[in-house]
Amino acid sequence: MHPLARRLVTKMNGIGNEIVLLDLRDSPYELDARSVRAIAQAPDLAFDQLMVLHAPVSAGTEAYVRIYNRDGSEAGACGNGTRCVAWTLMQDTPHETLRVETLNGILVCERKGERRFSVEMGRPRFGWQDIPLSGPVPDTAAIPFPIGPGGTPLLAAAVNVGNPHAVFLVDDLDAYDLSVLGPALEHDAIFPERANISFAQVRERNHIVVRVWERGAGLTYACGSAACAVLVAAVRRGLAERNAVISLPGGDLHVTWRQSDDQVVLAGPVELEFKAILESRWFEDAAA
Numbered sequence: 001m002h003p004l005a006r007r008l009v010t011k012m013n014g015i016g017n018e019i020v021l022l023d024l025r026d027s028p029y030e031l032d033a034r035s036v037r038a039i040a041q042a043p044d045l046a047f048d049q050l051m052v053l054h055a056p057v058s059a060g061t062e063a064y065v066r067i068y069n070r071d072g073s074e075a076g077a078c079g080n081g082t083r084c085v086a087w088t089l090m091q092d093t094p095h096e097t098l099r100v101e102t103l104n105g106i107l108v109c110e111r112k113g114e115r116r117f118s119v120e121m122g123r124p125r126f127g128w129q130d131i132p133l134s135g136p137v138p139d140t141a142a143i144p145f146p147i148g149p150g151g152t153p154l155l156a157a158a159v160n161v162g163n164p165h166a167v168f169l170v171d172d173l174d175a176y177d178l179s180v181l182g183p184a185l186e187h188d189a190i191f192p193e194r195a196n197i198s199f200a201q202v203r204e205r206n207h208i209v210v211r212v213w214e215r216g217a218g219l220t221y222a223c224g225s226a227a228c229a230v231l232v233a234a235v236r237r238g239l240a241e242r243n244a245v246i247s248l249p250g251g252d253l254h255v256t257w258r259q260s261d262d263q264v265v266l267a268g269p270v271e272l273e274f275k276a277i278l279e280s281r282w283f284e285d286a287a288a
């Protein structure tokens with residue numbers, strides 16, 4: 001029997017960003033890419049991200065969380081998934097805040113309502129080595145790509161908010177086909193670890209509309225870290241306030257880039273869908 005067989009998983013979403021939670025805090029088992037893909041292909045479990053809870057490593061944290069994309073790759077951050085983790089962990093505690101640890105460090109989560117949670121996503125990083133890019137560029141907030149009308153350059157703002165993002169601030173979102181541009185840009189040689197790709201249109205200084213192509217997952221209804229990356233990019237260009245509503249196909253998120261400590265804070269609702277039991281044959285089929 002596969003070590004994950006008969007384990008309970010929880011299917012949730014954060015405004016349509018499909019999340020599966022697997023609690024392994026009582027086990028030393030670590031998933032490989034094939035096991036991640038097996039769960040992603042299981043009936044009804046198709047996820048954008050799998051959040052695996054391991055026993056806490058650092059004092060004061062509730063869990064060490066590893067984040068996997070549906071293609072089996074590992075991500076450093078997932079804002080919507082972390083908010084789902086907060087909901088799950090706060091079921092067992094009267095506390096209104098808690099800390100979880102990820103590859104991106106210790107994140108503070110806070111309950112903001114019955115099914116509403118915020119997470120401090122960390123400080124954005126703009127250096128080419130931090131994003132990362134394949135080499136230095138004159139300005140990481142304005143990297144030209146020849147994808148505008150007639151092959152004219154369109155400028156991307158690159159930023160790392162726990163994972164790599166490229167944000168294109170455009171006048172007309174509908175003029176760009178992300179299902180074509182997304183995979184090409186995700187794999188562009190300038191991004192040695194690939195990148196999440198967002199196209200964003202600033203409607204008001206406190207309202208931005210966004211479409212996302214996620215690294216390792218493709219087109220998604222929402223991406224929390226992309227919402228953070230977009231706000232940061234728009235503020236750096238002088239187009240938005242530090243506190244804005246980010247509208248994605250699945251709904252609205254609120255992002256604040258705090259001046260006091262440089263933290264980007266993401267808030268929004270989460271939804272519980274169902275619980276399921278993992279079956280051994282799913283992993284055997286994937287291995288075949």
Ligand SMILES: N[C@@H](CCC[C@H](N)C(=O)O)C(=O)O
Pocket residue numbers: 017048049069074075076077078079080081163164196214215216217222223224225226
């Ligand atoms: N949906 C997530 C981001 C997921 C990680 C991303 N695909 C990556 O590989 O960096 C979110 O809500 O932040």
